Amino acid sequence: MQPIISIKQLSKTYASGFEALKSIDLDIQRGEIFALLGPNGAGKTTLINIICGIVTPGSGSVTADGHDIVLDFRAARAKIGLVPQELSTDAFETVWSTVSFSRGLFGKPDNPAYLEKVLRQLSLWDKKDSKIMTLSGGMKRRVLIAKALSHEPQILFLDEPTAGVDVELRRDMWDMVRELRTSGVTIILTTHYIEEAEQMADRIGIIRKGELILVEDKAVLMRKLGKKQLTLQLQTSLHQMPPALAGLSLELAQGGHALVYSFDAQTEETGIAALLKQLGELGIDFKDLHSSERSLEEIFVSLVHAGPSATPPQKEAA
Numbered sequence: 623m624q625p626i627i628s629i630k631q632l633s634k635t636y637a638s639g640f641e642a643l644k645s646i647d648l649d650i651q652r653g654e655i656f657a658l659l660g661p662n663g664a665g666k667t668t669l670i671n672i673i674c675g676i677v678t679p680g681s682g683s684v685t686a687d688g689h690d691i692v693l694d695f696r697a698a699r700a701k702i703g704l705v706p707q708e709l710s711t712d713a714f715e716t717v718w719s720t721v722s723f724s725r726g727l728f729g730k731p732d733n734p735a736y737l738e739k740v741l742r743q744l745s746l747w748d749k750k751d752s753k754i755m756t757l758s759g760g761m762k763r764r765v766l767i768a769k770a771l772s773h774e775p776q777i778l779f780l781d782e783p784t785a786g787v788d789v790e791l792r793r794d795m796w797d798m799v800r801e802l803r804t805s806g807v808t809i810i811l812t813t814h815y816i817e818e819a820e821q822m823a824d825r826i827g828i829i830r831k832g833e834l835i836l837v838e839d840k841a842v843l844m845r846k847l848g849k850k851q852l853t854l855q856l857q858t859s860l861h862q863m864p865p866a867l868a869g870l871s872l873e874l875a876q877g878g879h880a881l882v883y884s885f886d887a888q889t890e891e892t893g894i895a896a897l898l899k900q901l902g903e904l905g906i907d908f909k910d911l912h913s914s915e916r917s918l919e920e921i922f923v924s925l926v927h928a929g930p931s932a933t934p935p936q937k938e939a940a
């Protein structure tokens with residue numbers, strides 16, 4: 623199936639000379655939830671704003687549902703809903719007139735039934751006649767989503783949807799986003815929160831200093847994360863791996879003072895019992911042992927802080 627968004631060698635240098643995006647290649651598949659993770663200033667908003675026509679691209683190209691975002695801007699933009707980071711809404715308007723107006727901006731004919739469905743889905747229906755200024759911060763955020771959905775876009779960008787949002791509303795937003803996906807909308811969200819990406823996304827992309835340094839299926843990433851390590855501090859150091867232990871996922875570490883066993887924490891059979899038995903038979907004693915696990919957070923931090931040479935690109939063709 624053709625990707626709904628196709629980004630090819632997209633670069634952006636701001637007038638200040640700052641290179642915010644460096645040759646980004648990324649395909650977003652129809653119907654997926656894609657989370658773009660990255661620290662402050664990594665280029666997430668720049669990327670979204672280019673796709674939405676708010677920032678002009680440098681070199682490269684982007685298509686949204688087959689429409690070039692520059693050459694065929696209006697058609698491309700009509701496919702896209704954007705929920706921006708900032709809460710800027712027309713304070714004196716009612717919820718209903720705000721979403722109706724947004725729909726009109728895209729030249730879409732009136733469709734009260736559709737807008738009602740959106741407002742109900744966002745638990746805003748009973749607030750439809752309220753002025754925006756009277757709503758809570760969480761409700762205002764929902765209005766922004768309703769506005770973004772008002773013209774029936776197939777693609778929804780959420781730029782840090784849960785920044786400054788309490789835990790309960792965050793969970794509501796996650797549920798809502800999943801529901802939207804079920805209704806066929808492709809969702810791209812940016813976030814600082816690893817937990818958010820972990821909970822919501824089908825795929826995760828990590829952007830650092832304008833470069834997309836990793837794009838991975840969340841399930842694959844989680845499987846990698848499922849790897850645990852058991853470190854055994856040895857009584858007597860080993861000079862080399864005993865041949866009887868060859869073939870196991872074991873490494874000698876700390877100058878022969880420790881054995882490190884890697885195993886999949888998500889399977890029932892970790893092999894630890896057999897390993898310990900074997901070590902006993904070989905007379906290899908240990909004085910201490912501990913296990914550790916790499917979290918998505920750790921992977922993220924190590925990728926984001928590593929120098930370019932330390933992070934070979936692991937982009938996956940989608």
Ligand SMILES: Nc1ncnc2c1ncn2[C@@H]1O[C@H](COP(=O)(O)OP(=O)(O)OP(=O)(O)O)[C@@H](O)[C@H]1O
Nearest residue numbers: 636638640642660661662663664665666667668669
């Ligand atoms: N109009 C502009 N002119 C010059 N530099 C800019 C402009 N807009 C953004 N930048 C710079 O480009 C870089 C990327 O900014 P961007 O807003 O895309 O990052 P981000 O990943 O969305 O960050 P955050 O998580 O803080 O929102 C930053 O260093 C920012 O200062």
